[in-house]
Amino acid sequence: MKVLVVNNMAPFVWGGAEELATHLAKNLIIAGHQAEVLRIPFQWEPSHGIPSQMLMARSLDLSEADRVIALKFPAYLVRHPKKTLWLLHQYRQAYDLFDAGQTNISADSVGDELRCIIKSADDEAFAESERIFTNSEVTRNRLAKYNGFDAEVLLPPLNDPELFVGGPSGKYVFSGGRVNGLKRQHLLVEAMARTAPHVQLVVAGPPDTPEDSARLHRLVEQYGLQGRVHLDLRFLSRQELARYVNEAAACAYLPFDEDSLGYVAMEAATAGKALITASDSGGILGLVRQHETGWIAEPTAENLASVLNEACRDTRSVREMGQAARKLWADMEISWPATVERLLA
Numbered sequence: 558m559k560v561l562v563v564n565n566m567a568p569f570v571w572g573g574a575e576e577l578a579t580h581l582a583k584n585l586i587i588a589g590h591q592a593e594v595l596r597i598p599f600q601w602e603p604s605h606g607i608p609s610q611m612l613m614a615r616s617l618d619l620s621e622a623d624r625v626i627a628l629k630f631p632a633y634l635v636r637h638p639k640k641t642l643w644l645l646h647q648y649r650q651a652y653d654l655f656d657a658g659q660t661n662i663s664a665d666s667v668g669d670e671l672r673c674i675i676k677s678a679d680d681e682a683f684a685e686s687e688r689i690f691t692n693s694e695v696t697r698n699r700l701a702k703y704n705g706f707d708a709e710v711l712l713p714p715l716n717d718p719e720l721f722v723g724g725p726s727g728k729y730v731f732s733g734g735r736v737n738g739l740k741r742q743h744l745l746v747e748a749m750a751r752t753a754p755h756v757q758l759v760v761a762g763p764p765d766t767p768e769d770s771a772r773l774h775r776l777v778e779q780y781g782l783q784g785r786v787h788l789d790l791r792f793l794s795r796q797e798l799a800r801y802v803n804e805a806a807a808c809a810y811l812p813f814d815e816d817s818l819g820y821v822a823m824e825a826a827t828a829g830k831a832l833i834t835a836s837d838s839g840g841i842l843g844l845v846r847q848h849e850t851g852w853i854a855e856p857t858a859e860n861l862a863s864v865l866n867e868a869c870r871d872t873r874s875v876r877e878m879g880q881a882a883r884k885l886w887a888d889m890e891i892s893w894p895a896t897v898e899r900l901l902a
Contacts (some may be wrong), residue, residue: 558901559591561622563632566596570765571792572735573820574629574645580716581626581643581900584893590901595619597632604661604671607631607648611678626900630675634682641900642682642689643711644696646816651675652703653814659739680704690900693840696816711899714891715823720799723829723883726876729757729787730833730868731805733798734821736764736773736790741811741835744861746773750780751862756869761789761801802828807868807875809833811856815840826850826886831878833864848874850882 562585564578578594585592597614601607614634619625625640627633630648633640650660651672662668683689683706690711691697697708715721736742742760749758764770770790777786793801802808808825810832817840825832826844832851834841845851852864868875 559621559623560585560593560901561619561625562592562594563619563625563627563635564594564596565599565629565632567599570735571763573817576716576820577645577713578628580714580893581897584897588894588897595632597635599631601648601650602661604650604663605667607671608674611674615678624901630679633686634678636685640686642686642708643900644689644691644700644708646692646696647679647699647703648675649699653699657814659813676704680706688902692817693843695814695840699816709899711896712818712889712891714893714896715820715827717795717799718827720795721802721824721827723827723879724803726806726871726879727804728755728869728871729759729805730807730809730865731801731825731830732758732760732809732811732821733793733801733824734762734810734819736760736762737766737769739813739815741813741856743772743776744811744835744856744858745809745865746776746780746782746786747858748861748865749782749786751858752865753869754785756865757785757787758865759787759789759801759805761791761793761798763792764790799824799828802830805830806871807831807833807851807879809865810838810841811835811861812838812841813856814838817841818844823886826882829879829883831868831875832882833861833868835861844882844885846881846885848878850878850885 562578562582582592582594611631614631617635619637625637628645633642654660689708691708700706808830810821819841822841822844832845834845835856847853854860854864
């Protein structure tokens with residue numbers, strides 16, 4: 558069977574969705590299919606350019622494929638009689654992020670029209686899909702709330718679990734992944750200014766924009782944290798990333814209301830590391846149980862500082878939380894062969 562995995566492409570941006578699309582195609586091939594990833598360019602700024610990009614996706618002829626698996630807006634707008642959605646997220650600035658005031662869509666008649674266009678196109682794409690899966694319960698609930706469609710939750714597997722073997726707890730908390738305002742690495746740096754002198758933080762991953770990088774560097778300088786906060790802001794190889802995770806005392810991931818568990822959390826749990834997140838971080842809360850697999854902090858520097866202090870004490874309880882996180886993730890029994898089978902059923 559010829560299967561197209563359809564995803565977006567923002568120049569020089571590579572994150573969890575890109576990793577998932579690549580490994581989905583790889584595992585479709587392992588299962589005996591022909592598979593490719595089709596990356597559709599998408600630039601969300603300025604917002605008035607979004608409709609033309611929606612039209613481009615909608616007008617693509619994908620008739621050479623036997624099946625299409627589409628992941629994100631506007632990629633899932635493509636037409637195909639055998640289209641399955643594995644919904645990672647919609648254009649959230651038109652939905653929940655608009656309600657939260659974190660959007661690039663204006664709160665006026667022009668913005669209202671744009672949101673209406675996006676919702677109408679989404680509704681049509683969802684209605685014509687053979688099946689809809691979501692990457693988490695959070696995404697499923699949003700889809701039901703804003704568009705009235707039900708879906709099956711299909712959690713993504715970890716791509717290369719053999720790299721995340723764990724090891725003795727180090728002296729630092731690790732925060733990996735893309736660096737931007739919604740991932741809130743800046744909160745961890747601000748919290749470091751309130752921690753004990755022995756606490757260390759490593760932030761590693763590619764910044765979405767130069768300003769995202771500059772913001773963290775400014776905070777480190779402002780609080781005099783050069784000796785305790787290490788910023789490795791670039792695209793890391795999987796081996797480099799795994800080394801940071803395996804040697805950490807704990808791993809922190811604080812996105813604002815994220816859709817999925819998050820690869821950062823999945824990698825940390827696989828390595829047997831305790832997890833630090835925030836009460837409003839969304840999907841990752843499926844892996845973090847307070848004082849059992851990690852800590853759920855309020856998203857303030859003061860509250861996070863207390864958690865960072867505890868995570869770096871190298872106590873038996875921190876190590877036990879890491880082992881509990883590993884068991885919780887393993888008990889979910891999520892694998893690529895089973896995932897491919899469900900997507901093609």
